[in-house]
Structure formats: C-alpha cells, structure tokens
Amino acid sequence: MKPPDNHVHTRWSWDTASSSTMELACERARDLGLPGLAFTEHVDFTAWGDGDGGATAPADVGARPRVTPMNVQGYLADLARCRELYPELRLLSGIEAGEPHLFAGSVAAVLAAGEFERVLGSLHAVEHRGGLEYVDSSLLADVDPHDLMRRYLTDMVELVAGSSVFDVLAHCDYPRRYWPTDRAGEYSEADFEEEYRTVFRELASSGRALEIKHQEPAGIGGADALVVAGGR
Numbered sequence: 645m646k647p648p649d650n651h652v653h654t655r656w657s658w659d660t661a662s663s664s665t666m667e668l669a670c671e672r673a674r675d676l677g678l679p680g681l682a683f684t685e686h687v688d689f690t691a692w693g694d695g696d697g698g699a700t701a702p703a704d705v706g707a708r709p710r711v712t713p714m715n716v717q718g719y720l721a722d723l724a725r726c727r728e729l730y731p732e733l734r735l736l737s738g739i740e741a742g743e744p745h746l747f748a749g750s751v752a753a754v755l756a757a758g759e760f761e762r763v764l765g766s767l768h769a770v771e772h773r774g775g776l777e778y779v780d781s782s783l784l785a786d787v788d789p790h791d792l793m794r795r796y797l798t799d800m801v802e803l804v805a806g807s808s809v810f811d812v813l814a815h816c817d818y819p820r821r822y823w824p825t826d827r828a829g830e831y832s833e834a835d836f837e838e839e840y841r842t843v844f845r846e847l848a849s850s851g852r853a854l855e856i857k858h859q860e861p862a863g864i865g866g867a868d869a870l871v872v873a874g875g876r
C-alpha cells in the first residue's frame with residue numbers, strides 16, 4: 645500500500661496556479677494508486693493581526709506581493725465535491741500555517757472559519773534587517789548561508805515550542821532548496837547536526853510528527869510529493 649500525500653497545494657494556495665485543481669490532484673492520486681490526499685493550502689500573512697506575536701517579532705512583515713487570504717468557503721466547497729466524486733480516496737482538509745508561532749491570532753481566525761483535519765506548521769521566513777523575510781535565493785545571496793541555516797533551525801525550535809496549533813512539522817530545512825552550492829559548497833546535514841537534533845527533540849517531546857519527503861519523480865498536481873510518517 646502506498647502512503648497518502650499529506651502535503652498537497654491546489655489553486656486555493658496563493659503560490660499555486662489556478663489550473664491546479666483538487667480534481668486534477670485526485671485524478672493523479674487515483675492513477676498513482678495513492679489511498680488519499682491532504683489538501684494543506686498555504687496560510688500566510690502580510691501584517692500583524694490581533695493576537696499575533698508582533699510585539700516580540702520583527703517590526704515588519706517583508707514584501708509578500710502574492711500572498712492573499714485563503715478563500716475558506718471556496719476551498720471547502722471544492723473539497724466536498726471531490727469527496728463525492730472520489731469516494732475511494734481519503735481526502736483530508738488542512739492548511740499549512742506559515743510561522744504559526746508569530747501569527748497565532750491570525751491562524752486561529754482561519755482555523756475557526758472551517759474544519760481542518762491536518763494542520764502543518766512551517767517556517768518560510770526569518771528576521772532580516774528588521775523585517776520578516778522569506779528564505780529564498782535572494783535572501784541567501786545577502787547572508788552567509790551557514791549562518792542563515794543555523795538561525796533558521798534555531799527559529800524552528802521556537803516555532804515548535806511556541807505553537808501547538810499544528811500536528812506535523814513541514815520541510816524542517818526549507819532553505820536548503822535554495823542552497824548556493826557555488827558559494828557554500830555541497831549542503832551537508834552533518835554541519836548542522838546539533839541544530840537538527842534540537843528541533844527533532846523539541847518536536848518529539850510534544851508528540852508531534854515530522855514530515856518526510858518521499859522522492860517520487862512525479863508530484864501530485866504540481867506540488868511536492870510528501871508523506872508523513874507516524875504521528876497523529
């Protein structure tokens with residue numbers, strides 16, 4: 645039995661093409677023989693809201709021109725339709741909450757707007773020049789990559805300790821996707837072993853699961869093929 649893909653983005657995520665529908669993801673899952681999917685759409689924010697950690701967080705949320713609020717009603721309607729169309733698939737509702745320890749109030753408002761069965765926690769941004777900046781190639785070009793990776797993993801411990809809203813920690817070493825091999829050499833986990841271990845200890849002590857990326861050549865609906873091993 646293949647594992648389900650528990651981290652799928654569709655057109656309801658701000659970074660995913662409008663042609664990337666839930667139906668297409670379900671068709672693909674059926675073709676691949678997957679037992680189910682979790683539609684964990686991105687929930688990110690561009691400003692501090694009520695109940696957020698803005699006071700202790702960086703002054704600004706850096707430019708996030710494409711981030712838009714999740715359309716919860718549209719998402720849930722799609723999901724209900726897919727559950728009727730694909731009864732053989734186990735389809736979970738969900739979100740991927742970005743920096744949930746900093747946006748606790750804003751995330752809670754989204755979670756209150758619908759029923760979400762799978763909540764991923766993820767860190768895509770760190771403090772840089774007084775603002776919260778996405779970790780991507782342009783940030784990595786501006787800093788020492790090893791320093792940034794250490795800071796990222798340290799912030800990750802704060803995220804895990806500071807938010808209980810999520811069940812599964814997504815992509816625990818996200819910046820490596822943009823690792824500048826030309827400047828920094830090959831990425832080596834061993835360089836950050838202690839930092840990784842600290843994250844995993846914190847996560848395990850709260851009984852939560854780590855997302856494991858399962859390398860399949862073909863992703864689901866354009867998203868990464870990711871599975872969750874263990875956990876609730």
Ligand SMILES: [Zn+2]
Pocket residue numbers: 740766768814815
């Ligand atoms: Zn993510």
